[in-house]
Amino acid sequence: MSGALVAPGRFAGKVAIVTGAAQGIGREVALRLAREGARLLLTDRSALVEETAAAARDLGAGAAVRLADVEGYEGCAQVMAAALARHGRLDVLVNTVGGTIWAKPFAHYAPDEIEAEIRRSLFPTLWCCRAALPAMIAAGGGSIVNVSSVATRGVNRVPYAAAKGGVNALTACLAWEYAAHGIRVNAVAPGGTEAPPRRIPRNPAEPSGQERAWMDEVVAQTRASSLMGRYGTAAEQAAAILFLASDEASYVTGTVLPVAGGDLG
DSSP, rough: OOGGGGGGGTTTEEEEEETTTTTTTHHHHHHHHHHTTTTTEEEESSHHHHHHHHHHHTTOOOOEEOOOTTTTHHHHHHHHHHHHHHOOOEEEEEEOOOOSOOOOGGGOHHHHHHHHHHHTTHHHHHHHHHHHEEEEHHTTEEEEEOOOOGGGGGSOOOHHHHHHHHHHHHHHHHHHHHHTTTTEEEEEOOOOOEEOOOOOOHHHHHHHHHHHHHHHHHHHHHHHHHHHOSSSHHHHHHHHHHHSSGGTTOOOOOOOEESSOOOOO
16 A cells, blocks of 8 residues: 555544454555554454454554444444443544445345345444444544445445445434534445455355356446446545545535545446
């Protein structure tokens, strides 16, 4: 990652929680925050998050871990309580948990698959925002950045799109409700993003030939929708997330920022 993207000290004195910090965009965000001076509480349901925390400590940041399943409110509440017990405050919450589990035309989704997509890509953000608000209200402010998606319009991902549309609405409504408390709520909407192969796949079942073809349709549509004709990088996503989380964005709230090479979703 280019050092030019890092603003040392931008989060000095800030306590930040990053969900889904074991892999992908969440890991990139955590390490950027570490480089920029934040004190971190990292959470994931995978123990791989310990590796992210160790890398953050190598960068000189204070970084603790709380293993939790944030698809339910109890897990989110435990994460917030752990941050408060360790640091006594919460300044920044970045919600990165989510992602397409299956990719196929809507008529081919089973009812339980639809529910699983909604649980994965809406509820972690919904519950973590709810769990974080009391601490931020008590502190007189804070910044929440939710990771949505430009795939609210696209092929073969209707349940995921519905979940991320919910994240967009949640972001706008919370910004209205809590601006008077000094709490800013924004979201980024990533387009296709290159990342190392997932060490724990979202769907452990080996895809069939038809499922691979449906995913190829998603990739083709994603590239065609981007004016830049490419996927982005996790570093490009993290740069936008950290801007919205930082005091540099002090007059920005209720915004969903597409980070998708010109694809507006």
